Amino acid sequence: MDSSSSSSAAGLGSVDPQLQHFIEVETQKQRFQQLVHQMTELCWEKCMDKPGPKLDSRAEACFVNCVERFIDTSQFILNRLEQTQKSKPVFSESLSD
Amino acid sequence: MEGGFGSDFGGSGGGGKLDPGLIMEQVKVQIAVANAQELLQRMTDKCFRKCIGKPGGSLDNSEQKCIAMCMDRYMDAWNTVSRAYNSRLQRERANM
Structure with a gap:
């Protein structure tokens, strides 16, 4: 998705490459x-629970x-949506109705 | 603060040429301010919930102590999350 945004920025013509690189890095x-x-x-x-005098190891592990697990969840959802889209594309179906 | 973007750019771009160095500096400052505001807002919300049971006539001593502790723990949590996310990214990059 970054390549598309950078190519559209390049389409403007006079974008300083150094500045463009800076924007890409900062966006990331x-x-x-x-x-x-x-x-x-x-x-x-x-x-x-209750904030104590230090972050205990149990909380840190949590x-x-x-x-x-948050990242796993995000990836799982993305994968599953991709899979279900392949077998029966609910989105396009509902659009064509 | 709103409109700062446009007015800053307009001011430096009078001749139609923008100084990239100046833009980068300004963008960096604006990003830092935005991040500080984001942190402040979320931290205030979380520590208010944790430390203020029933809002009284003033912020009493124990509430202030709780808020101070909560702020430090929130920063610890932020740094822990940042490190965990970063190491996850490193691992995924290595597996590609």
Whole structure:
């Protein structure tokens, strides 16, 4: 998806390549940060009871698992949607009705 | 703060040529501000929920202590999540 956005940016003609590279890198970094914000909030609900004087090892392990399972969930959903689309494309069916 | 983008760009681009270095600097600052705001907003929300049971006449001592602790733990959590996500990305990249 980055290649399409960069090629459309290049279509404008006079985009500084250094600037374009900078924007691509920063966009990537920002996506990462945004997901960290989102997962921290989500996992905080699952893993935190009462905030103590330090993050105990049990909570820390919970946060790590929470991140791993969140990404697994996202990938599972993506895969399953792809599979179900192949066997019986619900989206196009409902569109053609 | 709204409209800052347009006005900043307009100011430096009077001659039609933008200084890429200047743009990069401004973008970096704006990203940092946006991230700080995002963190502040989520942290306030989470720590309010954890520490303020019934809002009283003032933010009492124990509530302040709770909020301070909550802020530190939220930062710990943020860093833990960031590290976990990063190592997951590294692993997936290595498996490609």
